[in-house]
Amino acid sequence: MDETPATPVITVGLNSGQATFDYAMTELTALVEANHMTVxxxxxxxxxxxxxxxxxxTGKVEELATIAADDGVDTIVVNDELTPSQIRNLEAGTNTRIIDRTGLILEIFANRAQSREDKLQVQLATLQYQLPRLHTSASQRLDQQTGSGGGGGFTNRGAGESQTEMSRRTIQRSITHVNRELKEINQAAETQRAQRDRNQLPSIALVGYTNAGKSTLMNALVQRFGKNEDKQVFVKNMLFATLDTSVRQLVFPDQKKLLLSDTVGFVSQLPTQLVKAFRSTLAEAANADLLVQVVDYADANRDAMxxxxxxxxxEIGVTDVPMVTVFNKADLTETPYPTRAGDQLILSANDDASIDLLVQTLKxxxxxxxxxxxxxxxxxxxxxxxxxxxxANVLKTDYQAAGTQLRVELPQADFNRFKQYVVTEPTSNPS
Structure with missing residues (x-):
């Protein structure tokens, strides 16, 4: 457990009349806390x-400088993605480190990444974010090394341009290298997905806002129907508690089987670099037979989520996959649960009856x-x-003189495989 005190920060946001501004600022606070900081x-x-x-x-920048000095704070977190010049000017005007929203989310992802693929994806997104911001960081390094003012200004500026070009080439080489490694990993993942497709198991992907309860819901299903009950996924009441895409096989009492995946959570203004970098991870959603969007029903901002x-x-190209919407955490509200209206369910991942209703719907x-x-x-x-x-789901077994008579519920593929033994025409069974 990390016992290091949380870094104190000031958060800043511009309200240009957007309806979701208050929500965005609340979310920014949650992101700050997820990065071991405190507002x-x-x-x-x-x-x-x-x-x-x-x-x-300009006046607000001066106010920020005063607040930061009075509070002894050396970090300011801004609610939008900033340009390189905005970061440079804000840092100079406030004498603090400036982190924009994109940089904050990248830091969180970098701290959470566990697997080799996750680390590479975050590294790629960070490199792409840094590339247009090289002038800022290079200038800072040179100022620290050479000081400012005096007759060396022209020389320092030339050195800065040289350093920026060198850094740009280094980052571009790193991007090429990371892309190559990710391509190899993605090919292996595609092979695994192709193998699962050959097994003809239907696949379901949990998607939704970060901290909506996807992992809790997955653990509840795995605990009751998992092939390996001990393979639980990490759960914590925190944004982006885990970045891993976990895939588990569920086996129901009637022998029906499916693959369930828990994908990385989303957040508003998710950096474009991260969406692109995690496209391969989110392929589980793109290739699924069904999406289950998990929504925090207790959150007043659920519509925005x-x-x-x-x-x-x-943005990742998932547009034609059927979806069921699960309004989770109903136990934190006054709404009766579990209930179902068409493809929308209100339930609690901690309630057995809710899991029963969900399983019935998925089947x-x-x-x-x-x-x-x-x-x-x-x-x-x-x-x-x-x-x-x-x-298969064997509904009835009788022993006849000619052999074993079975009444069976089974996939169409298995029915075709054993059609020579059929003694009555099949009937469809949607569940």
């Missing part, structure tokens, strides 16, 4: 548009290709009986 003061300003040079107005999720899905959606039929299997073909007992 000591929040500063807001109403402007039609950001100042192109300093983001905030849903809009963010759906926008992000469009209706992904096992529509199942049929029920009667088979008569000669005793000599006992391996077929064994297979059906292990992989």
């Amino acid at each position: 000591v003061e929040q500063v807001q300003q109403s402007l039609t548009r950001p100042n192109p040079g300093t983001y905030s107005g 849903m809009a963010t999720t759906e926008q992000t899905l469009r 209706e959606k992904v096992f529509h290709n199942y049929v029920t039929a009667n088979f008569l299997i000669p005793f000599a073909d006992g391996d077929v009986v064994a297979y059906l007992n292990d992989h």
